[in-house]
Amino acid sequence: MIELKNVYKRFGEHVVLDGVDFVVQPGETVALLGPSGVGKSVLLKHINGLIHPDAGEVFVEGMDVRLLKRRELSRLRSQVGYVFQYGALFDSENVFENIRLGITDDEAAKDRAFCERRVVECLGLVNLPPDTAEKYPAELSGGMRKRVGIARAIAGQPMYLLYDEPTSGLDPVNASIIDSLVEKLRDELGVTSVVVTHDVRSAFQIANRIALLHEGKIRAEGNPEQLLAVEDEAVQRFLGRDLDITLAQLKRYRTHGSSL
Amino acid sequence: MPEPETRESWRLTGTYRSPVVTIDVRQIVGRASLMAASHIGRVALLLIEILRGLVEWRIWVPRAFEQAQNVGYGSLFVVMLTAAFAGAVTSLQAGYQFTGSIPIYYAAGVIVESIILELGPVLTALLLAGRIGARYAAELGSMRVTEQIDALESLGRNAVSFLIIPRVVAGTVMLPVLVVVADIVGITAGYLASKSSLGMTHADFVHGANFFFRPLDAWYSMIKSVAFGLAVTVVPCYLGLSTKQGAEGVGRSTTSAVVSASVLILFLDAVLTQLLLQ
Numbered sequence: 107m108i109e110l111k112n113v114y115k116r117f118g119e120h121v122v123l124d125g126v127d128f129v130v131q132p133g134e135t136v137a138l139l140g141p142s143g144v145g146k147s148v149l150l151k152h153i154n155g156l157i158h159p160d161a162g163e164v165f166v167e168g169m170d171v172r173l174l175k176r177r178e179l180s181r182l183r184s185q186v187g188y189v190f191q192y193g194a195l196f197d198s199e200n201v202f203e204n205i206r207l208g209i210t211d212d213e214a215a216k217d218r219a220f221c222e223r224r225v226v227e228c229l230g231l232v233n234l235p236p237d238t239a240e241k242y243p244a245e246l247s248g249g250m251r252k253r254v255g256i257a258r259a260i261a262g263q264p265m266y267l268l269y270d271e272p273t274s275g276l277d278p279v280n281a282s283i284i285d286s287l288v289e290k291l292r293d294e295l296g297v298t299s300v301v302v303t304h305d306v307r308s309a310f311q312i313a314n315r316i317a318l319l320h321e322g323k324i325r326a327e328g329n330p331e332q333l334l335a336v337e338d339e340a341v342q343r344f345l346g347r348d349l350d351i352t353l354a355q356l357k358r359y360r361t362h363g364s365s366l
Numbered sequence: 367m368p369e370p371e372t373r374e375s376w377r378l379t380g381t382y383r384s385p386v387v388t389i390d391v392r393q394i395v396g397r398a399s400l401m402a403a404s405h406i407g408r409v410a411l412l413l414i415e416i417l418r419g420l421v422e423w424r425i426w427v428p429r430a431f432e433q434a435q436n437v438g439y440g441s442l443f444v445v446m447l448t449a450a451f452a453g454a455v456t457s458l459q460a461g462y463q464f465t466g467s468i469p470i471y472y473a474a475g476v477i478v479e480s481i482i483l484e485l486g487p488v489l490t491a492l493l494l495a496g497r498i499g500a501r502y503a504a505e506l507g508s509m510r511v512t513e514q515i516d517a518l519e520s521l522g523r524n525a526v527s528f529l530i531i532p533r534v535v536a537g538t539v540m541l542p543v544l545v546v547v548a549d550i551v552g553i554t555a556g557y558l559a560s561k562s563s564l565g566m567t568h569a570d571f572v573h574g575a576n577f578f579f580r581p582l583d584a585w586y587s588m589i590k591s592v593a594f595g596l597a598v599t600v601v602p603c604y605l606g607l608s609t610k611q612g613a614e615g616v617g618r619s620t621t622s623a624v625v626s627a628s629v630l631i632l633f634l635d636a637v638l639t640q641l642l643l644q
C-alpha cells in the first residue's frame with residue numbers, strides 16, 4: 107500500500123505539491139492525470155524517496171519513506187520499480203547491462219545465464235527483439251529507449267511499479283502493448299502500480315482508479331464513472347477532449363461488465 | 367492584443383535603464399562564507415558516505431580498476447612531458463643562479479629536492495585536476511541531469527559505491543604512481559640538462575643529490591600526492607553530483623571543478639609544506 111498524507115513540496119518560491127493526499131491499495135492500478143508541469147513526476151518521486159517532502163508523510167508498506175536508513179531504503183527501492191519519463195538509461199552501458207542492473211536480487215544478478223534469460227524475457231515483454239541487448243542507448247530510438255526503461259524497471263520483479271508516462275512517444279501498437287503489460291502485471295502478479303499519463307483513454311482502460319492532480323492537490327479521484335460524474339469545471343475541461351471516446355468506452359464497459 | 371515584446375520592439379520603443387548596483391561588502395562576505403560553509407559541510411557528508419560505502423568492495427573494486435586504467439594510461443604521456451620540461455628548466459635555472467663560490471653539486475640537490483618535494487606532486491596534480499577533475503565533473507553532472515543517478519538509486523543501488531568510490535580510489539591511487547613517474551622523469555631530465563649545459567659530472571650530481579636527500583622527503587612527497595589525489599577526485603565528484611540545470615549546469619560544474627580542485631591543491635600544498643617541513 108502506498109499512502110501520501112498531506113504532502114507539501116516546493117522548489118524555491120514555487121509550491122508544487124500543496125497538501126496532497128493519495129492512497130494506492132495493494133494490487134490496484136491508479137492512473138495519475140494532470141496538466142503538464144503540475145507535479146506528477148515530483149509526486150511519483152516522493153514514493154520511492156528520490157524526493158523528500160517539505161511536510162507531510164509518505165508511507166509504503168507501512169514504512170515512513172523519509173525515516174528509512176540507507177539499507178532499508180535500498181531494500182524498499184528494489185521492490186519499487188520506477189520508469190523514468192525520459193528513460194534515464196545508463197548511457198555508458200549497453201542495454202544488457204542496463205536491464206541487468208534492474209535485477210535487484212544480488213544472487214540472481216551474479217548468475218550470468220539467468221541474467222541473459224531474464225534480459226531477453228523482459229525485452230520480449232516490451233516488444234523488443236533480443237539483439238537489442240547488445241546495443242547502446244545512443245543507438246536506440248526514443249520509443250525503444252523508453253521501452254528499455256520499462257524492461258529495466260520490471261526486471262527485478264518488483265511488487266510496486268511507478269510509471270512516468272510509459273506510453274508517451276510510442277506508436278499506437280507499442281502503446282497498447284505497454285498498456286496490456288501494465289494490466290498483465292497487475293492481474294498475474296498482483297503488482298501495485300501508479301501510472302502517470304496524458305492519455306486519458308488509456309488511463310480509463312488500465313486503471314482501477316484515476317486521480318487528477320491540479321494546482322498542487324488531488325482535485326478529483328475515483329473510478330472512471332465517478333470521475334466523469336464530477337461536476338468540477340477543471341476536471342471536466344481536462345477530461346473534455348477525450349470525453350466522447352471515454353463515454354463510448356464506458357458504455358462498452360457497462361454492457362460487457364468490465365473489471366474497472 | 368498587446369504586441370509581444372520582441373527584441374526589435376524593445377530596441378525601438380523600450381528605454382534602457384542601467385541597473386542600480388549597490389555593493390555591500392558585509393553582505394557579500396557574509397553570503398560567500400555561508401556558501402563556503404555549506405559546501406564544506408556537504409563535502410564532509412560525501413566523505414562520510416564514501417567511508418561507509420567502502421564496505422561494498424565487491425561493487426567498487428572492479429569499477430575502480432577500470433577508472434584507474436583510464437586515469438593512468440590517459441595521463442601518463444602528458445605527465446611525463448611536463449615533468450621532463452620542469453626538470454630540465456629547473457636544472458638550467460639552478461645553473462644560472464649557482465655561480466661563483468657556491469659548489470656546483472648544490473645545484474643537483476636543488477634539482478632533486480624541488481622536483482620531489484614540489485614540482486612533481488604539484489604539477490602532476492594540477493594536470494590531473496584539468497584532466498580527470500573535468501572529466502569526473504562532466505560525467506557525473508550529465509548523469510545527474512539526465513536522471514541516471516536517480517535511476518541508479520531507484521534500483522536500490524548506492525550511487526556512492528557505484529560511481530563515486532571507484533573514481534576517488536582510482537585517482538587517489540594513481541596520482542602517487544604518476545608522481546613517482548614524474549619524479550623519475552624530471553630528475554633524469556634535470557640530470558641530462560645539468561650534464562650537457564652546466565658541465566656537471568655524474569659524480570657531482572650523485573653527490574649533490576645524496577647530500578640533500580632525506581628518505582623522509584619521499585614520504586613527504588607521497589603524503590602530498592595522496593592529499594592531492596583526494597582533492598582532484600572528491601571535489602569534482604561533489605560538484606558533478608550537485609549539478610543542476612542541463613547542459614549549461616554541466617559546463618558550470620566542469621569549470622568550477624577544475625578551478626576549485628586547482629585552488630585546493632595550491633592551498634593544501636602550502637598547508638602541508640608548513641606542517642611537514644618544520
Ligand SMILES: Nc1ncnc2c1ncn2[C@@H]1O[C@H](COP(=O)(O)OP(=O)(O)OP(=O)(O)O)[C@@H](O)[C@H]1O
Pocket residue numbers: 117122140141142143144145146147148149191
Ligand atoms: N529539481 C527541481 N528543481 C526545481 N523545480 C522543479 C524540480 N523538479 C520539478 N520542478 C518544478 O516542479 C513542477 C512540476 O514538475 P513535474 O516534472 O513534476 O511536472 P509533471 O507534472 O511531471 O509535468 P510533465 O507532464 O510535463 O512531465 C514544475 O513546475 C517544475 O518546474
Ligand SMILES: [Mg+2]
Pocket residue numbers: 146147148191270
Ligand atoms: Mg513529468
